[in-house]
Amino acid sequence: MAVDKKFIGKKYPPVEYEVCKEKVKEYATAIGDLNPLYIDEQKAKESRYKGIVAPPMFAVVYTKDAVAEVMFDRELALNLPMLVHGEQDYEFIGVVRPGDVIITEAYVADIYEKGDKDFVVAGGISKKKSDGSIVTKGKWTFVIRR
Amino acid sequence: MALTAKIGDIFTLQKEVDKYRPIFYAGASGDFNPIHIDAEFGKMVGLGGAILQGLCTMAFVMQTVSEWSHDPYKVKKLKVRFAKPVLPEDTITITGTVTKIENNTAHCELIAKKQTGDEVINNAFAEVELGS
Numbered sequence: 001m002a003v004d005k006k007f008i009g010k011k012y013p014p015v016e017y018e019v020c021k022e023k024v025k026e027y028a029t030a031i032g033d034l035n036p037l038y039i040d041e042q043k044a045k046e047s048r049y050k051g052i053v054a055p056p057m058f059a060v061v062y063t064k065d066a067v068a069e070v071m072f073d074r075e076l077a078l079n080l081p082m083l084v085h086g087e088q089d090y091e092f093i094g095v096v097r098p099g100d101v102i103i104t105e106a107y108v109a110d111i112y113e114k115g116d117k118d119f120v121v122a123g124g125i126s127k128k129k130s131d132g133s134i135v136t137k138g139k140w141t142f143v144i145r146r
Numbered sequence: 147m148a149l150t151a152k153i154g155d156i157f158t159l160q161k162e163v164d165k166y167r168p169i170f171y172a173g174a175s176g177d178f179n180p181i182h183i184d185a186e187f188g189k190m191v192g193l194g195g196a197i198l199q200g201l202c203t204m205a206f207v208m209q210t211v212s213e214w215s216h217d218p219y220k221v222k223k224l225k226v227r228f229a230k231p232v233l234p235e236d237t238i239t240i241t242g243t244v245t246k247i248e249n250n251t252a253h254c255e256l257i258a259k260k261q262t263g264d265e266v267i268n269n270a271f272a273e274v275e276l277g278s
Contacts, residue, residue, distance in 0.1 A: 026174045057201070060205075091223050
């Protein structure tokens with residue numbers, strides 16, 4: 001059954017995430033990207049950033065629960081066993097550092113069909129709680145086989 | 147160091163996916179979907195084992211671009227298409243090519259292949275700010 005297009009534009013409640021230095025290090029280590037900016041306090045201090053920054057793709061961590069709101073939305077009722085993550089798109093706008101509290105609001109950006117597959121695109125806009133500035137905009141394209 | 151680029155510039159990175167990488171990534175990212183941490187479950191659903199999280203492979207692509215740019219936050223946009231699953235003990239080679247330079251921004255096309263030559267990420271694009 002096709003996913004109902006009436007849900008395009010549906011918005012979900014904001015999700016907060018506080019970035020912490022140890023979690024940033026753990027993420028950088030897990031992906032095997034040992035850039036000193038992510039893990040070495042001293043070298044990061046000497047850099048243009050004057051301290052540790054999160055890898056841009058750390059966005060995956062602070063946006064996860066917001067996107068889960070879309071994936072597990074009972075109204076949308078996505079057939080999860082048949083769902084794969086088809087595409088991912090991130091715009092990196094602001095620098096994220098330990099101590100930042102990031103608020104992400106997810107929404108349904110698009111729903112369409114192609115062949116025998118349904119495509120559901122979830123969007124997420126993440127802002128710093130401190131000043132409301134946007135840090136990332138993400139788009140997750142889920143492909144659901146029928 | 148100011149980043150310069152010209153059309154046709156190529157950059158590359160190789161990443162080895164060890165046996166336990168999906169489990170480390172699950173812990174770090176919170177993605178504990180059984181297809182990533184339970185090989186038997188992965189086989190049962192036809193994936194041939196536990197597969198690496200696609201977003202971890204995307205992070206490899208990001209590392210490739212940010213090592214080239216010498217500054218991760220010069221990367222303003224990254225878009226990927228997940229073409230095939232990555233399995234533990236695969237070796238992934240990521241290649242980026244500068245295809246366009248416009249408004250002080252390098253547009254790069256990227257591809258990630260495994261040791262068999264199969265594309266695991268394709269239709270991938272990055273935008274990287276040039277200068278210092």
